[in-house]
Amino acid sequence: MTDTTIRRYTSERETEDQQAEEEAAVVCPECGGSLVSDSERGETVCEDCGLVVEEDEIDPGPEWRAFDSTEKDKKSRVGAPTTNMMHDKGLSTNIGWQDKDAYGNSLSSRQREKMQRLRTWNERFRTRDSKERNLKQALGEIDRMASALGLPENVRETASVIYRRALDENLLPGRSIEGVATSSLYAAARQAGTPRSLDEITSVSRVEKDEIARTYRYVVRELSLEIQPADPESYVPRFASDLDLSEEVERRARQLLQNAKEQGVHSGKSPVGLAAAAVYAASLLTNEKVTQSEVSEVANISEVTIRNRYHELLEAEDSVHP
DNA sequence: ATGGTTTTTACTGCGTC
DNA sequence: GACGCGGTAAAAACCAT
Secondary structure, eight states: OHHHHHHTTSSOOOOOOOOGGGGOSSBOTTTOOBEEEETTTTEEEETTTOOEEEOOSOOOSOOOOOSSHHHHHHHSOSSOOOOTTSTTTTOSOOOOSSOBOTTSOBOOHHHHHHHHHHHHHHHHHHHHHHHHHHHHHHHHHHHHHHHHTTOOHHHHHHHHHHHHHHHHTTOOTTSOHHHHHHHHHHHHHHHTTOOOOHHHHHHHSSSOHHHHHHHHHHHHHHTTOOOOOOOGGGGHHHHHHHTTOOHHHHHHHHHHHHHHHHTTTTTTSOHHHHHHHHHHHHHHHTTOOOOHHHHHHHHTOOHHHHHHHHHHHHHHHHHHOO
């Protein structure tokens, strides 16, 4: 019975409504979507409708309109346009696979061997490089999200360790860096006992909730991380302070939760819901009343759930404390 | 896919300020 | 009359099989 509880709620679910606006400094005049600047192409584009608001800040591509090849050579900037499709934007060295020299002549066998060795080494450096870049970007993201969520240093630390492991075990191919980075952070926060709900995580990530959940499950499984379902108590302080409630309420809420725990009432229920209900119940018991809708607001849980849970909590309390 | 459980949505009725 | 609260039914989401 407790067993199923542990497996349920490896991921939380909550309400959908998020204030996704926070990051968008500017808003699209056309559809109200958020604007994203693409420094690569020198444009500012709306995420939703694709409207290009500003363009040609800097154009990395070749200049157009060359009338003959000499002019083209003069005008074109050095190198091919960069692309995001490759980790190094196509700027690294590539060695052709054909055993031909620059004139198309075949190579001697000695030369062929040499080329083969060069290819091997070049590939090694290139991939090591790619991992490094990958890591840099991911760690940056983790840092950004962690501070947006007010997560402490040690959580970022664990998150990056998890990410590194994922990278080492080649879990990345087929998955986005963002997604894995987000999942790592989610896992780390839970492991550290300062959980953030999936929705909170989603609100600061650039990745969809579904993908985060999916990737999270995958990473946890592949790395066999052992992560217990979140402890409802760990949400209490945050909710309490968001609602400007006293220490007393917080203590009381904890008490209720511990009681419930002993009686196994909380099996299979959402930890967030439990925590929210406990805070609400505690606020009643200590005459520092907050409304259900206020609690549901900060906890991102429906009022109905709060009602159901807090009845159960009080019942459990009564049976011990008549 | 399916089934069982939990959560959410939406609506209604009741009491109070 | 708005607000807080409670309850219910149906829908949706979720997990495990």
